Amino acid sequence: MAIPSSLVTLLLGMALVLVGFWVGQNVNLLPLDASSNAPVYDDLFRVLFVIGTILFIGIVGLVLFSLVRFRRRDGDESDGLPIEGNLPLEIVWTAIPAIVVLFVGIYSYDIYERMGGMAPLNDHSAHMAHQAQAMAVQQASAGGQGDGDQPRVWGGIGPVDPGEAVLPVEVTAMQFAFLFHYPGSNIISGELHVPSDRPVELRMEAKDVIHAFWVPQFRLKQDVIPGQTTVLTFTPTRPGSYPIVCAELCGPYHGGMRSTVVVHEPDEFEAWVQRNAPAPPPPATVASAPTAPVA
Ligand code: CUA
Numbered sequence: 001m002a003i004p005s006s007l008v009t010l011l012l013g014m015a016l017v018l019v020g021f022w023v024g025q026n027v028n029l030l031p032l033d034a035s036s037n038a039p040v041y042d043d044l045f046r047v048l049f050v051i052g053t054i055l056f057i058g059i060v061g062l063v064l065f066s067l068v069r070f071r072r073r074d075g076d077e078s079d080g081l082p083i084e085g086n087l088p089l090e091i092v093w094t095a096i097p098a099i100v101v102l103f104v105g106i107y108s109y110d111i112y113e114r115m116g117g118m119a120p121l122n123d124h125s126a127h128m129a130h131q132a133q134a135m136a137v138q139q140a141s142a143g144g145q146g147d148g149d150q151p152r153v154w155g156g157i158g159p160v161d162p163g164e165a166v167l168p169v170e171v172t173a174m175q176f177a178f179l180f181h182y183p184g185s186n187i188i189s190g191e192l193h194v195p196s197d198r199p200v201e202l203r204m205e206a207k208d209v210i211h212a213f214w215v216p217q218f219r220l221k222q223d224v225i226p227g228q229t230t231v232l233t234f235t236p237t238r239p240g241s242y243p244i245v246c247a248e249l250c251g252p253y254h255g256g257m258r259s260t261v262v263v264h265e266p267d268e269f270e271a272w273v274q275r276n277a278p279a280p281p282p283p284a285t286v287a288s289a290p291t292a293p294v295a
Pocket of ligand 1: 174175176210211212246247248249250251254255257
């Protein structure tokens, strides 16, 4: 029985790894990246895609090769070889998946944690503490004693400048729509309008059942729950219009529960606020000003 020599196996393995890396670098399955946590997420996705490509081509290739190479020949009625086991082979095929799975698990956990996934859902102060911790880590790294730890991007707020003004927006989800309220200017809108390069904090609550706020281009998704506010933060980086999709089965018209987030240049956003802010109530003195009676 001719098994490929170890040299051929080694070369095929190296070619397979190169193909995997090429596919990971050159095939893009993800939508546009429009927030500061998209690059972090996309790096993880690329690594998973490389590993997946190598495993898929390797396993499917080996199966197809074996189907052809070891098929039953005409007239061959003999039994297969009685193979009892192969300890080195079993160690290898246990160790490699174990290492891959551990690596993927630790890497994913790190990114989830950096995006604030471990912070309580509705705890604004926990988020702020997380942010302060991120700043400390960043300063330690800048001071030369850091171990290369990257800044945290909880909910998408990248390296946060404590003086930076966060834009708060209250989100109400209901069957089957999202409503956005801007506490500063008192605007209520069916579309989310935000400026680019400024952190946005969504405080979300559902009126009826569980919904989920999802913007694929931001690589962010968060549940919206009745009776419990959830906080989601992000920094949009690319002006444009992107879909908001409800990502939790919430009723018969769940599939139609969509909206749009419009990311403006900062001055355009100011203009949008000016155009849409409700007019202040007219001063009472105007209404009661007497017109000059002519007798
Ligand atoms: Cu709301 Cu699905």
